[in-house]
Amino acid sequence: MLQSWTSAQVRAAEEPLLAAGVPLMQHAAFALAGVVARVLRERRGRVVGGQVVLLVGPGNNGGDALHAGAFLRRRGVDVVALALAPRVHDEGRAALLAAGGRVHEVTDAVDGAARAGRADVLVDGILGIGTRDGGLTGLAGALVAALAGGAVEGDARGDGSRGGVVGLGAHGADRPAVVAVDTPSGIGVDDGTVSGPVLPADVTVTFGGAKPGLLIPPAAHLVGRLEVIDLDLPLPDHHPAVVRLADRDAAALWPVPTRSAHKYSRGVVGVVAGARRYPGAAVLATSAAVLAGVGMVRYLGDVADLVVARRPEVVTGPGRVQAWVFGPGVSPDDAAQRRRIEHAFEGVLQRGEPAVVDAGALELLPPTVPTHVVLTPHAGELARLLTDRGHRLTRADVEREPLRWTRLAHEMTGATVLLKGHVTLVVGAGGAVYAQADAPPWLATAGAGDVLAGLMGAMLAGRADDVLDDPTLTAAVAAAAALVHGRAAHTANPDGPVTARGVALALPETIRTLLASA
Ligand SMILES: NC(=O)C1=CN([C@@H]2O[C@H](COP(=O)(O)OP(=O)(O)OC[C@H]3O[C@@H](n4cnc5c(N)ncnc54)[C@H](OP(=O)(O)O)[C@@H]3O)[C@@H](O)[C@H]2O)[C@@H](O)CC1
Ligand SMILES: [K+]
Numbered sequence: 001m002l003q004s005w006t007s008a009q010v011r012a013a014e015e016p017l018l019a020a021g022v023p024l025m026q027h028a029a030f031a032l033a034g035v036v037a038r039v040l041r042e043r044r045g046r047v048v049g050g051q052v053v054l055l056v057g058p059g060n061n062g063g064d065a066l067h068a069g070a071f072l073r074r075r076g077v078d079v080v081a082l083a084l085a086p087r088v089h090d091e092g093r094a095a096l097l098a099a100g101g102r103v104h105e106v107t108d109a110v111d112g113a114a115r116a117g118r119a120d121v122l123v124d125g126i127l128g129i130g131t132r133d134g135g136l137t138g139l140a141g142a143l144v145a146a147l148a149g150g151a152v153e154g155d156a157r158g159d160g161s162r163g164g165v166v167g168l169g170a171h172g173a174d175r176p177a178v179v180a181v182d183t184p185s186g187i188g189v190d191d192g193t194v195s196g197p198v199l200p201a202d203v204t205v206t207f208g209g210a211k212p213g214l215l216i217p218p219a220a221h222l223v224g225r226l227e228v229i230d231l232d233l234p235l236p237d238h239h240p241a242v243v244r245l246a247d248r249d250a251a252a253l254w255p256v257p258t259r260s261a262h263k264y265s266r267g268v269v270g271v272v273a274g275a276r277r278y279p280g281a282a283v284l285a286t287s288a289a290v291l292a293g294v295g296m297v298r299y300l301g302d303v304a305d306l307v308v309a310r311r312p313e314v315v316t317g318p319g320r321v322q323a324w325v326f327g328p329g330v331s332p333d334d335a336a337q338r339r340r341i342e343h344a345f346e347g348v349l350q351r352g353e354p355a356v357v358d359a360g361a362l363e364l365l366p367p368t369v370p371t372h373v374v375l376t377p378h379a380g381e382l383a384r385l386l387t388d389r390g391h392r393l394t395r396a397d398v399e400r401e402p403l404r405w406t407r408l409a410h411e412m413t414g415a416t417v418l419l420k421g422h423v424t425l426v427v428g429a430g431g432a433v434y435a436q437a438d439a440p441p442w443l444a445t446a447g448a449g450d451v452l453a454g455l456m457g458a459m460l461a462g463r464a465d466d467v468l469d470d471p472t473l474t475a476a477v478a479a480a481a482a483l484v485h486g487r488a489a490h491t492a493n494p495d496g497p498v499t500a501r502g503v504a505l506a507l508p509e510t511i512r513t514l515l516a517s518a
Pocket of ligand 2: 061124125126127128180181182183184185
């Protein structure tokens with residue numbers, strides 16, 4: 001499990017250590033220098049003689065970079081600090097100069113970017129957890145915009161004139177590797193927003209614990225490989241801000257049958273999905289539930305013949321269930337399916353059956369529901385759901401601030417909300433947040449959501465009683481389902497195209513491997 005804490009939580013945790021004189025910056029800088037040395041070795045075969053440029057901002061983030069530069073200098077690295085503020089960390093600056101490094105005061109963003117572009121490794125120490133709203137502006141903003149590809153309003157000099165710097169936009173061995181100090185500078189450290197230029201990192205070295213913005217999109221896409229340096233900070237372990245589950249966590253959440261289990265005790269999942277026009281969604285959702293190993297799958301809808309032809313294990317017609325999946329391939333104007341879903345919602349509300357509410361069923365959601373109901377919108381569907389509830393939003397708005405709007409949907413509906421994406425966010429009871437980045441980009445394909453819904457329904461059916469006893473469990477199960485879904489795509493075809501059916505078929509092997517690794 002990867003836990004993260006907000007800037008305020010980290011500051012509160014470091015305070016007593018700093019007061020006791022623990023040299024946290026020295027520890028952080030030493031570890032940072034070690035990572036930079038490793039990157040140099042990866043790129044050049046050796047550390048000695050490597051060219052490192054430090055981008056240094058006004059605070060302790062810059063201090064970390066300067067001290068790391070001093071350590072690197074002593075290992076024979078050529079280190080130049082580009083000071084991007086009128087004043088940079090005094091001690092760090094003195095340490096770098098004493099070790100034989102150089103400090104260059106940058107006054108021109110184009111010149112600064114040209115110097116930075118010549119490095120083997122560029123260390124981004126402009127801003128860390130002291131970032132205020134609004135991202136990088138002024139000279140630092142212009143320099144980073146120039147380096148990152150000049151995306152920001154063509155003003156590369158920061159003085160209104162046009163620059164001519166070739167940015168780092170293109171990947172390749174001839175561009176510097178970027179190592180970000182604590183966070184890529186300019187991201188919303190606590191919410192993952194990106195409101196200005198940011199230098200995409202190859203590696204981010206974060207101190208004490210991860211920060212939410214490193215796990216949440218869109219900033220999460222700029223982090224590269226994440227290395228967490230443990231500083232023994234007394235962080236509140238039971239109250240992380242955002243969590244990313246690992247394989248062993250998902251395995252621990254999986255409803256593994258006991259020897260005395262029978263099909264009803266293992267859970268029955270009811271699936272209301274599909275229509276004559278969209279039969280595939282019903283086949284995929286029921287297949288995923290069957291292949292995830294639930295006790296029984298009960299199908300309700302107009303394409304029972306097709307479902308049973310593809311999955312003879314499925315039972316059709318009404319009956320008792322432990323959890324529901326509503327909505328894959330359901331159009332809200334399909335009166336019969338609408339009636340079935342509305343009727344089933346009564347069980348969800350009265351008997352406490354957990355439910356996955358997907359696609360067309362999102363429009364049939366009662367005004368408020370318990371947290372054992374999981375909504376699984378993509379960004380466009382979340383925008384529509386919130387627009388229907390008085391917030392005029394577009395898909396792009398949701399993509400810019402996915403955590404904000406997922407949280408709001410949870411607060412307004414009471415449901416656990418899973419926002420599908422390359423990074424999948426889940427917000428549940430008590431404001432718990434999960435950010436899962438397990439899915440390969442190939443998984444963005446038709447029908448993948450139907451598979452996720454079926455798989456999650458199977459998990460919830462297997463843990464229906466636990467979910468009722470512990471309201472926080474639903475979000476964890478939803479996050480674990482996202483993890484298994486992403487892993488199944490890798491199993492189906494590592495690093496290549498996948499089909500939704502292929503992902504469903506890969507579930508038994510994926511789950512077996514996951515349980516074996518725990
Ligand atoms: N956690 C730990 O245990 C350890 C943490 N350590 C390190 O300390 C870092 C935090 O350092 P920090 O508190 O000095 O803040 P930092 O991010 O350097 O920036 C503050 C400066 O930036 C300015 N500024 C802010 N926003 C701005 C903007 N948008 N545009 C322009 N300027 C802006 C701000 O100005 P002000 O708000 O004061 O006007 C202030 O001058 C942390 O990330 C980690 O690297 C390690 O050393 C030890 C162990
Ligand atoms: K930084």
